[in-house]
Amino acid sequence: MKVVAFKRELQGTGASRRLRNAGQTPGIIYGGEAAPQLIAVDGNALWHALKKEAFHGSVLDLEIDGAAQQVLLRDFQMHAYKQLVLHVDFQRVDASQKIHTKVALHFVNADVSPAVKLSGAIVSHVLNELDVTCLPGQLPEFITVDLSKLEAGQSVHVSDLTLPEGVTVVAHGKDQTVATSSIPRGAAAAETAAE
Secondary structure, eight states: OEEEEEEOOOOSHHHHHHHHHTTEEEEEEEOSSSOOEEEEEEHHHHHHHTTSHHHHSSOEEEEETTEEEEEEEEEEEEOSSSSOEEEEEEEEOOTTSOEEEEEEEEEEOOTTSHHHHTTOOEEEESOSEEEEEEOGGGOOSEEEEEOTTOOTTOEEEGGGSOOOTTOEEOOOSSOOEEEEEEOOHHHHHHHHHHO
């Protein structure tokens, strides 16, 4: 995805307020060899781009004065109740150095799993994103979690996932649970009463 930004010289509360009133969003680019750079992005285009999952989980081409550089979206602040992005942060990436970021999880085939189809279980998503490290060119937009073989009372763990080539999970202690299936208490009680 491509983002067009403009250099900005002024900083501070007043300058940022004037930018927002003009339909722009203040931001910053940092990381890499170059010094941090203050930028302004079209507020409306940024608002719509933030609604796309690919904008959050992929390497972006940021163009300033005709020169493009590769960046990752690192942070953004939203207004409490207005449809307004207050500030946005981008980090430069080097194609030869690994990056550490979060990737969204997409859960598929829950409705055809034995847990749901045969036992009437409910599948709960424990994690919605995963900490990974990889080269920028290998960063996946999302990781698919296949629940087609999930039995009632079982769980899917990080070690059960099929990761794209070159992507490794950043371990936070033991093998984390991604999704679980459990039979609702009311359904279990009704089943025993029927017996």
